[in-house]
Structures are given as C-alpha cells and as structure tokens.
Amino acid sequence: GNSVTQMEGPVTLSEEAFLTINCTYTATGYPSLFWYVQYPGEGLQLLLKATKADDKGSNKGFEATYRKETTSFHLEKGSVQVSDSAVYFCALSRNNFNKFYFGSGTKLNVKP
Amino acid sequence: GAVVSQHPSWVICKSGTSVKIECRSLDFQATTMFWYRQFPKQSLMLMATSNEGSKATYEQGVEKDKFLINHASLTLSTLTVTSAHPEDSSFYICSARDPGGDPSDTQYFGPGTRLTVL
Numbered sequence: 001g002n003s004v005t006q007m008e009g010p011v012t013l014s015e016e017a018f019l020t021i022n023c024t025y026t027a028t029g030y031p032s033l034f035w036y037v038q039y040p041g042e043g044l045q046l047l048l049k050a051t052k053a054d055d056k057g058s059n060k061g062f063e064a065t066y067r068k069e070t071t072s073f074h075l076e077k078g079s080v081q082v083s084d085s086a087v088y089f090c091a092l093s094r095n096n097f098n099k100f101y102f103g104s105g106t107k108l109n110v111k112p
Numbered sequence: 113g114a115v116v117s118q119h120p121s122w123v124i125c126k127s128g129t130s131v132k133i134e135c136r137s138l139d140f141q142a143t144t145m146f147w148y149r150q151f152p153k154q155s156l157m158l159m160a161t162s163n164e165g166s167k168a169t170y171e172q173g174v175e176k177d178k179f180l181i182n183h184a185s186l187t188l189s190t191l192t193v194t195s196a197h198p199e200d201s202s203f204y205i206c207s208a209r210d211p212g213g214d215p216s217d218t219q220y221f222g223p224g225t226r227l228t229v230l
Contacts, residue, residue, distance in 0.1 A: 043221035102155040
C-alpha cells in the first residue's frame with residue numbers, strides 16, 4: 001500500500017539553526033512527493049514538490065531530494081527563522097494527483 | 113495563490129444532531145473538491161472526492177449515509193455529518209482543485225473545521 005512516515009514533533013530550534021525533518025514513504029510505482037506547510041489558522045500550502053527520482057524541490061530556503069533508493073524525502077533548511085514556525089506535512093501522490101497520502105505532520109517551533 | 117475557505121472554523125453540537133460544513137473556492141471554479149479528516153497527531157485521511165453535479169466518491173470504510181457530500185456549484189461543496197456522535201469529533205479539512213493550473217500544484221486546502229460532539 002501507500003503510506004508516509006515522518007518524524008514526530010514538536011521540533012524546537014533556535015533561530016538560525018539547521019533544520020531536518022525526516023520523511024520516508026512506501027508506495028507502489030513511482031509517486032510524486034510533496035511537503036506542505038500549515039501556519040496557525042490557515043490551510044495547508046504547498047511548500048515544494050518532486051515528481052521523479054533524484055529531483056530536488058526547493059522553495060523559501062527549504063529543500064528536499066527525492067531519494068528512491070532510501071524511499072525518503074527529508075526536508076532541510078540551513079537557517080530557520082521564527083516565521084518558519086508551523087506544522088509541516090510530507091505527502092505522496094500517484095497518477096493523477098487526486099489522492100494524497102499524508103504523514104502525521106511535524107510541528108516546528110523556532111525560538112528567537 | 114488561490115484561496116479556499118471553510119465555515120464554520122469550529123462547531124460544538126449535541127449527540128444525535130446534524131452539522132453542515134461548507135467549503136468554498138473564492139477565486140477559482142473547482143470542478144473537484146476533496147474532504148479529509150484528521151485525528152489528533154495523525155495524518156489527514158481522504159474521506160471522499162466531490163465532483164460538481166455528480167455523486168461523491170467515498171473512500172473505503174467511510175459511511176456515505178453518515179457523511180453526506182453535496183457539490184451543487186463550482187465554488188461550493190458541503191459536508192453534512194448526520195446524527196453526530198462523540199466519535200465523529202475530529203478536524204475536517206477540504207481542498208479544491210483548480211483545473212487551470214499544473215495538476216501537481218492545484219489542490220488548495222481550506223483552514224479546517226474543528227467538530228466537537230458532546
């Protein structure tokens with residue numbers, strides 16, 4: 001079946017620290033992989049995506065590389081800011097992008 | 113980017129009553145909308161796919177008579193939880209597809225509705 005596993009939170013970091021949020025997946029075929037972010041009181045927003053193996057998605061200083069050999073799509077940022085505090089969801093989708101499988105979300109708290 | 117709204121943002125109801133949640137696409141026409149449910153510290157689970165003008169497609173294990181979905185216009189889908197019970201308490205999230213963009217980008221999510229059944 002299809003599933004996504006991501007590290008439990010909350011993750012608490014100081015401003016300018018390095019961030020890694022781990023995400024691994026199980027899927028048949030060749031899924032597309034996504035990171036969504038949810039700021040307090042708002043809906044999920046697409047942060048970045050990768051649609052094939054070895055692709056690197058990047059946006060707002062965040063990046064993630066689609067690693068087929070390790071079935072992973074870890075999210076990284078070199079220097080986090082207080083404004084990055086949010087819940088981050090890893091997700092996969094297959095075929096026509098109608099059905100998404102989400103991880104349980106990781107809450108990030110960045111302290112000044 | 114495109115905006116999807118949900119109303120209400122939270123609702124508390126008594127056991128046995130029905131609750132309607134609205135999902136609206138504010139600046140695009142959504143031929144397809146999706147309803148998700150999220151339990152605490154768990155992932156979003158797709159409940160059903162709502163297509164404008166036709167019956168919703170429910171995921172396996174979701175009771176279609178309990179979770180009524182209506183997608184009567186290109187900008188509005190509603191989810192009605194009928195005869196709600198405490199185990200229906202959850203966070204319900206909708207998303208809407210913008211048919212005019214890149215398919216891999218175009219699910220826009222609402223902010224969610226917190227339902228608490230007493």
